Amino acid sequence: MLTFEVNRAEARQYCWPQREPIDYSLLGLYCDTALELTKMEMAEDSWQILHDILDNCKSNEFCMKIFVHALYANPKRSSEELCKLCKALQQVSDNSMNNIAKKMLKFTYSDLPKDYKLCLMYLAIFPRRQPIRRSTLIGRWVVEGLVTKEDWESTVRHANQCFDVLVTRWLVYPADTSSTGQVKSCVIGDQVHGFITKIARKHGILGKRLSHHLARYFSIFNHLRLHSSDRIDKFFSKLFEESSRVSLIKVLDLEGCQFFGGKNQHYLKDICSKMLLLKYLSLRGTNLTKLPSEINNLRELEILDIRQTNVPAPATVHVILLKSKRF
Known part of the structure; x- marks a missing residue:
């Protein structure tokens, strides 16, 4: 705080006529915001710890923004909690923005339900x-x-x-x-994606068996073995050659996939005959033109999305999904 006052005094000397210098520093902006968010929840002398935390962000706006948003979500932070964060930031060995960002993300992540x-x-x-x-x-x-x-x-x-x-x-x-x-x-x-990817792998949500670029199509606990060279359309062309692991899939999100036309119209029939535990099926934005009668095999299906397809409304009359919640 002493450095701040010295700099402010020097800046005042350059102002003519004499007036307070205009301060546009990010640190000052985020300090003011943090104080405004916590003034009703924290002791008056706690402003210094807020300033020190933001100062340790090294003027990186991402880190400061994460901290202030964490205060907005939960302004009832104890001095002990904030001191612990400040100490963790000060102990970052190389002061790299990446490591400081990780500390700040861990702070806001830790008190989530x-x-x-x-x-x-x-x-x-x-x-x-x-x-x-x-x-x-x-x-x-x-x-x-x-x-x-x-x-x-x-x-x-x-x-x-x-x-x-x-x-x-x-x-x-x-x-x-x-x-x-x-x-x-x-x-x-x-930065957030890198942070959560590491945690997701540790908790088994992002499996090592499934290539990352294919993961979004399937449920998280599917035990599939697909490599980076595999393509989603090739997977469905060999659906009946797959092992029983396919039958355990609960989520299939094929939004935007354009492989249901021509000779591949049987793909959806294969899905409805093989993946009987599906709860979520999105065909939104695909080149689908009709729903096969086998769609009723999906007795566990809760969500079916066929928006932005060429399936005519009358073609849905025969669809009977007893557990449907959203169609």
């Missing part, structure tokens, strides 16, 4: 910087059992709350927002 942590780790299966629809995440979190409540409506509501918390903490970034201000899709930044 357990199911919110699982939902965040789940995002590691998606490519970084690629927009992910809110509705896609909510549906997949629910059918994967990452969030559970007493009924479907309560579970979906809880999953939506989780999504909003991740946005509030700046762990995911808004990509598209509705006219009412609701975030409709989000993006995972590079």
Whole structure:
């Protein structure tokens, strides 16, 4: 704080007429924001620890933003907790931004509820910087059992709350927002993606058997063995050659895949005959033109998405899915 006052005094000498210098420092901006968020929750002498934490961010706005968003989500932080964070930042050996960012991400991650942590780790299966629809995440979190409540409506509501918390903490970034201000899709930044990928591998959510670029198509605990050279359309061309592991898949997200036309129209029939435990099936944006009668084999299916396809509305009349929650 002494350095700050000295610099301010020197700056005042250059002002004419005499006035307070204009201060646009990021450190000052985020300090003011942190103080505003915590002034009703913390002791008056706690401002120094907030300043020291932000100062240890070395003017890296990502780190400062993560910290301030963590305070916004939970302003009732104890002095002990903040001192521990400050000490951890000071002990970063090489002061690299990457290591400081990891400490700050660990800080905001650590006090998330357990199911919110699982939902965040789940995002590691998606490519970084690629927009992910809110509705896609909510549906997949629910059918994967990452969030559970007493009924479907309560579970979906809880999953939506989780999504909003991740946005509030700046762990995911808004990509598209509705006219009412609701975030409709989000993006995972590079630093957060790297952070959660490491944790997801440790907890077995991102399996070593499944190539990362194929992971988003399937449920997280599927035990499939697919290599980086494998293509998703080739997988379905050999579906009946696959082992019984295929029958355990609960989530199949084929949004945007264009391999259901011509001679490949049997792919969906094969899916409906082989993957009988499916709870989530997205065919959104594919070149699908009809639904086979075998679709009714999917007796566990809770979510079926055929938006942005050429399947005519009358073709859905014969679809009878007893556990359907969203169609």
